[in-house]
Amino acid sequence: MRFIVDQQVEDIEMPENLKLNTFLQEFHSDCTHSECRFGFYGFAFGQSPFPVPKLIQDALIKNVNKxxxxxxxxxxxxxxxxxxxxxxxxxxxxxxxxxxxxxxxxxxxxxxxxxxxxxxxxxxxxxxxxxxxxxxxxxxxxxxxxxxxxxxxxxxxxxxxxxxxxxxxxxxxxxxxxxxxxxxxxxxxxxxxxxxxxxxxxxxxxxxxxxxxxxxxxxxxxxxxxxxxxxxxxxxxxxxxxxxxxxxxxxxxxxxxxxxxxxxxxxxxxxxxxxxxxxxxxxxxxxISHEMDEYFKITRNIHKIMGEYTYNRLTAIDGIKATKPEATFYLLADFNAYSPELQTAKITTSQKLSEALIVHPYHTAIVGGDSLVLERTDFSARIAYVDYDGAKVYDAYQKQTPKTHSERIEFVQNNAPKIVAGLTMLEKFFEALKKDAVDELMLLKNNMRIPN
Ligand SMILES: Cc1ncc(COP(=O)(O)O)c(C=O)c1O
Incomplete structure (x- = not known):
């Protein structure tokens, strides 16, 4: 039996979140390297990592008969x-x-x-x-x-x-x-x-x-x-x-x-x-309840701490700019300063940049520019900073609330190792990109000196 799909549906593209899912799954099954088994550093998915507040869970259980x-x-x-x-x-x-x-x-x-x-x-x-x-x-x-x-x-x-x-x-x-x-x-x-x-x-x-x-x-x-x-x-x-x-x-x-x-x-x-x-x-x-109010305060503070850390590390990389988030769990990183190096590496679109980052040895998932309704050639990417165990981090925050700048850094290092490691991967990627571009340039120069 062959089914004919309505033209209206055929004409629309797969929504970007589904594309992203498929892309990450494909990568998983394709990569044979042993280090790939751990998964990837997830800066791509925008989902709150915290547990559903207990009073909502309890209310759901109480009302299952409805x-x-x-x-x-x-x-x-x-x-x-x-x-x-x-x-x-x-x-x-x-x-x-x-x-x-x-x-x-x-x-x-x-x-x-x-x-x-x-x-x-x-x-x-x-x-x-x-x-x-x-x-x-x-x-x-x-x-x-x-x-x-x-x-x-x-x-x-x-x-x-x-x-x-x-x-x-x-x-x-x-x-x-x-x-x-x-x-x-x-x-x-x-x-x-x-x-x-x-x-x-x-x-x-x-x-x-x-x-x-x-x-x-x-x-x-x-x-x-x-x-x-x-x-x-x-x-x-x-x-x-x-x-x-x-x-x-x-x-x-x-x-x-x-x-x-x-x-x-x-x-x-x-x-x-x-x-x-x-x-x-x-x-x-x-x-309105004290419990929900606490939950909102704690979760927004944790997002803030993760955001501050991510912003500081990203913008410390030479040439990288980023929006400084005042809310949410995202920022927009701008890698366009690396455009010449990316072109040299044949990375010509933001989709290609996402692909280059997800494969070995970087294992880092980002959402590239065209998924954010930007030009395909705009090397900007959304970085979501939620790749950690929300329940554990929530408890850790309650036990010892970080107050100073250095306590906040320590908090991220102790509680969100994948964010820390993922940012290191981004640093490495751009370092290598720069180095490769310099090497390529040297090669080109040397080649030019070779008499034919
Ligand atoms: C800006 C924005 N609007 C709406 C949604 C969807 O929210 P909901 O789960 O209520 O459909 C999302 C989810 O990622 C979002 O980021």
Missing amino acids: GQYAAVPGVPQLRNAISKYNKHYFGIDVAPERIYVGPGTKELIFNLLEILHGTVILPTPAWLGYLPQIRFLKKNFHMLPSRANGKIAPNDLKRLALRLQDRQKILILNNPHNPTGMLYNKSELEEIADVCRELNITVISDEIYAQTTYDFSKFVSMGKIYPEGTFVTNGLSKSHAAGGYRLGYVVFPQHAVDLKAQFKKILATEYTAVSTPIQYAAIAGFE
């Missing part, structure tokens, strides 16, 4: 808890009726793109999840390159939006930002909001990393700045280390009554509701 379908927008207690959570942590007053629960923010963003008419404005670099969705839905889209600090400039947004003919535009704002780890401040958001108001731009503000903001008092939600035009998405995946639970939520803009009915139709058509026991478990994660 076999009934839940209401489409989510169980009322959960929407209530999310409403209070938003008030407590993000200072936004949202009635539970403005909150819709779905199986992860990825799906909810897709659903929003389904119901919202308009051209999508996608700031780059970007999380690798948005573009396949935009393409699948055949939406018009335009990239909006960020400035060197990883943020979009309001003037650039304005210039682009003025060129677009659509009555409505949709800006996907990701704050805090994957892959750079940067954070917009209040006045930057206000300036973006001014442009959005003026030019009828709807914002999908993906704030899945909000709770990871290292200095949490600095986080400002776009839902607060532009409440009439922003859909805020957030969930359990990063802050509660429960990506596998598949639970996210969207806060609808104020007064979006008609739209909510349309959205409900889409959810009911596609998945009815999120698994009921998971929704009850999530209540425990969103209710």
Whole structure:
């Protein structure tokens, strides 16, 4: 039997995260070197390494018997808890009726793109999840390159939006930002909001990393700045280390009554509701409690320590620049200073750079530039600093909280040996690259002296 796949599906590319998975698996089965058996230094996958908070686990166990379908927008207690959570942590007053629960923010963003008419404005670099969705839905889209600090400039947004003919535009704002780890401040958001108001731009503000903001008092939600035009998405995946639970939520803009009915139709058509026991478990994660508050504080501090260490070691390598993360567990490293040496080594694209790093002797996995919606020839890469045993590190932090700079370095060295070793591999790779390029140059010079 031969099955014919729908053309619409055939036409879309494999999402980058799946490509990455396949690529790493292929590498594993291909490499015969004995040292490859340990796996690789994982700077590629963006997953929180910590255990799911105990009170969420307990609540899940307690609610396993809940076999009934839940209401489409989510169980009322959960929407209530999310409403209070938003008030407590993000200072936004949202009635539970403005909150819709779905199986992860990825799906909810897709659903929003389904119901919202308009051209999508996608700031780059970007999380690798948005573009396949935009393409699948055949939406018009335009990239909006960020400035060197990883943020979009309001003037650039304005210039682009003025060129677009659509009555409505949709800006996907990701704050805090994957892959750079940067954070917009209040006045930057206000300036973006001014442009959005003026030019009828709807914002999908993906704030899945909000709770990871290292200095949490600095986080400002776009839902607060532009409440009439922003859909805020957030969930359990990063802050509660429960990506596998598949639970996210969207806060609808104020007064979006008609739209909510349309959205409900889409959810009911596609998945009815999120698994009921998971929704009850999530209540425990969103209710305000000392335990959750401690969990957020500890995990964001550990991310900060790992980020600081990774940033310092990377930028100590001659010529390498990186964004200094203020949130998330990523930074964007810029290896473009090595472009001539990379070309000499026949590494002409960021994909080739990822391949060169994953093979023996480096065994280091990174996410290259084109997966981040950058040019194929842009040698930038996302470095995720989560390759450690989250449960052990969490305990170690509680037992002895590192305070000084040198204690923080020691903490990483003692608790995240794969991050330490992976960074050493990156150092070695670029050292060798430089040396090989010099050797090649010498060879070329010597050859030129040889009379024919
Ligand atoms: C920026 C960003 N948005 C959304 C998601 C997806 O989150 P969820 O698990 O809620 O679908 C991720 C996950 O990597 C992400 O990095």
